[in-house]
Amino acid sequence: MPLIETRALVKEFRRLRPKTGRFATVRKLFSRDYEAIRAVDGIDFAIEPGELVGYLGPNGAGKSTTIKMLTGILTPTSGDIEVAGVVPYKHRQRNARNIGVVFGQRTQLWWDLPLIDSFKLIGKLYQVPKAKYAENVERFTELLDMSSFLDTPVRQLSLGQRMRGDLAAAMLYEPPILYLDEPTVGLDVIAKERIREFIAELNADTGTTIILTTHDMDDVERLCRRLILIDHGLVLYDGPVGPLKEKYSPHRELAVQLTHPADVEVPGAEVVSHEGGAVRLSFDPTTTPVARLIAEISARYEITDLSVSEPDLEDVIRKMYAERGDTG
Numbered sequence: 001m002p003l004i005e006t007r008a009l010v011k012e013f014r015r016l017r018p019k020t021g022r023f024a025t026v027r028k029l030f031s032r033d034y035e036a037i038r039a040v041d042g043i044d045f046a047i048e049p050g051e052l053v054g055y056l057g058p059n060g061a062g063k064s065t066t067i068k069m070l071t072g073i074l075t076p077t078s079g080d081i082e083v084a085g086v087v088p089y090k091h092r093q094r095n096a097r098n099i100g101v102v103f104g105q106r107t108q109l110w111w112d113l114p115l116i117d118s119f120k121l122i123g124k125l126y127q128v129p130k131a132k133y134a135e136n137v138e139r140f141t142e143l144l145d146m147s148s149f150l151d152t153p154v155r156q157l158s159l160g161q162r163m164r165g166d167l168a169a170a171m172l173y174e175p176p177i178l179y180l181d182e183p184t185v186g187l188d189v190i191a192k193e194r195i196r197e198f199i200a201e202l203n204a205d206t207g208t209t210i211i212l213t214t215h216d217m218d219d220v221e222r223l224c225r226r227l228i229l230i231d232h233g234l235v236l237y238d239g240p241v242g243p244l245k246e247k248y249s250p251h252r253e254l255a256v257q258l259t260h261p262a263d264v265e266v267p268g269a270e271v272v273s274h275e276g277g278a279v280r281l282s283f284d285p286t287t288t289p290v291a292r293l294i295a296e297i298s299a300r301y302e303i304t305d306l307s308v309s310e311p312d313l314e315d316v317i318r319k320m321y322a323e324r325g326d327t328g
């Protein structure tokens, strides 16, 4: 049975219709002329326990609005939504116990308090039993390497330290579900990797169901087995990463380094670039298996190095949106 499910989910916002021309500002003041924006326009998905799903889309696609409905902050205009057997907007408090939420752009922690005091407050708010609380703080402190800054006020933490604190805070009461909104935004490469490692471990070890919203394709490549791609409030793709790459970017590239420069000709592959002994070939793995291609090349030329590159996910997604007439 799905842990998270939405059916024909719609969220409409009303905003004042923009006015132009003379006295526009004055007219706006007295106007009752609203227009409706469908931020979410009939979204269906079902997420099973233990899944780690990337929820992606261009700016304004409706991602945050969906997450806000899942957390119970927003009430849908129509449609159904259920999270761990709870309708979030009807039972916000019950829903809150089942979910952890981390926003990359803002903290859930108390700005002026030492990090450990935020943890204590969250432990109290969620009535985490004493022993469990102590065990979890110890575990997360070790996993996220936080011991050197537990007593530092949150306002003095670096972005990477704060993010680790936010992740620990969201998981202190062991919710079965975690929503992550841009958890690696603004972090350096090492800090990003540390966060990704924690997310992957959390999902693998405790089976936490995770919905991840991000614009960072390295987050997606590293973490998500399933993607839900949305645009204009609609689901465009729901499935694994592999078939998406095959459909929108079927070609792979093989880079070979020849001992002696030569004009390369191999059946089933096209030379993309050729610089001295460095040759790049493009091929379709469904018609030319990579093993056969490598065998053919090694039989004809002397090679010192070779590598096959996967298509770039960002490129694949851009192509998909472009094909559907959306520039993102």
Ligand SMILES: Nc1ncnc2c1ncn2[C@@H]1O[C@H](COP(=O)(O)OP(=O)(O)OP(=O)(O)O)[C@@H](O)[C@H]1O
Pocket: 013, 014, 015, 037, 038, 039, 057, 058, 059, 060, 061, 062, 063, 064, 065, 066
């Ligand atoms: N409170 C609101 N009132 C009016 N319009 C809103 C409101 N919140 C969101 N919108 C509009 O709904 C649409 C979807 O916004 P949403 O924030 O869900 O997109 P998003 O996919 O999260 O984008 P981003 O990647 O930029 O965060 C946008 O057109 C946005 O302007």
